[in-house]
Amino acid sequence: MGPVSATELTLDLLAAWLRRYAELVGDQKAYLTELDSAIGDADHGANMARGTAAVVEHLDEANTVDALLKKAGMTLVSTVGGTAGPLYGTLLMRMGMNTGAVTELSPQEFATALRAGLDGLIARGKTELGDKTMVDALTPGLDAFDKALADGGDLAAAAKAAQAAAAAGRDATEPMIARKGRASYLGERSRGHLDPGATSAVLLFDALVDVLG
Template sequence: MSANELTLDDLAEWLRRFATIIDENKRYLTDLDSAIGDADHGANMARGTAAVVTTLDQANSIDALLKKTGMTLVSTVGGTAGPLYGTMFMKMGMATGQVMTLTPEEFGKALRAGIEGLIARGKTELEDKTMIDALLPAIDAFDAAIDEGASLHDAVESAQEASAAGRDATIPMVARKGRASYLGERSAGHLDPGAASATYLWDALTDVVKA
C-alpha cells in the first residue's frame, strides 16, 4: 500500500482483520445484545465474517471483493445485521467498478455510498441508536480530513475516533429502531451492539494502514 491508495490486497486484509476483531469480541458483542436485543449479535457477526474470510482469495477486483463480501454477509449473518452490513458492502462494490486500487477519495465515496444504502435499507437515521451512529460520523470525519489534505493514515484515525465517539453516544439514547426499540425508555443506558461492531471496521482499517 502506498500512502495514497488502498489496493485489492489491502481491502482483503481489512476484511480479514475485521473478522479477527469480531471473533475476539464476539462474547462482548453478545453481552451488549443480551441487554437490549436477541443476545446473538456477536455469534452472528463472527459466523458471517468467518465465512467472508473464506471467499477473499476468489476476488480479482475490488468491486468483486466487496460484492461477494456483502452477499456472504446477507446469507450467513442472522437477524437484521446481515442484510444491513451486506447491503453496505454490496453498495460499496457497485460504487467502485472493476479496479485494483482506490484513492482515499474513491474509498470515501464508495463507503459513503454503502452507508447511504444501509440507511435506505434500514430506514434509520442518526440518534436512532443503531450502527449508523458509529458509521455516519466516521465517514464525515474521513471525508473532512481528506478534503483538508490529510494523509490516508490520519484520515482513517480521525474516522476511528469519530466512530468510537458515535458508538459511545448511543448509551443514553432511547432506541427508535430494531429490537431495542421494543424496550422504549429501558433501552437507555446501554451501548448499542451494532454501533459497537461498526467501530471495528475502522479499528481494522487503522491496523491495515499502520502496517
C-alpha cells in the same frame, strides 16, 4: 500489514481490511453478544463472527475491488442472522457497485464508495442518526474521514480521524432511546446501554487503522 505510507487502497489492502475486521469481531464476539443480551436477541456477536469468518474464506477469489466487496456483502447477507447481515451486507455490496472493476481505490474513491454503502444501509434499514443503531457510529466516522481528506490528510490520518469519531458516536448511543430494531420495543429501558451494532461498526475503522500500520 500494509505500509504506513499507503496512498491507495489496493485489492490486497482491502482484503486485509476485511480479514482484520473478522479477527476483531471474533475477538469481541462475547462482548458484542453481552451488549446485545441487554437490548436485543443476544446473538449479534455470534452472528457477526460466523458471517465475517465466512467472508474470509472467499477473499482470495476476487480479482477486482467490486468483486471482493460484492462477494463479501452477499456472504454476510446469507450467513448473518437478524438485521445485521442485510445491513452490513448492503453496505459492502453498495460499495462494490460504486467502485467498478478496478484493482485499487484512492482514499477519496474509498470514501465515496463507503458513503454509497452507508446510504444503501440507511435506505434498507429505514434508519437515521439518533435511532441508536450502527448509523450513529458510521456517519460521524465517515464524516471525519471526508473532513480529514479535505484538510489534506493522508489515508492513515483520515482512518484515525474516522476511528475516533466513530468511537465517540458509539459512546453517544448509551443514553439514547432505541427507535429501531428489537431494542426499540424496550422504550426507556434501552437507555444506559451501548448499541451492539454501533459497537461492531467501529471495528470497521479499527481494522482499517490496523492494516494501515
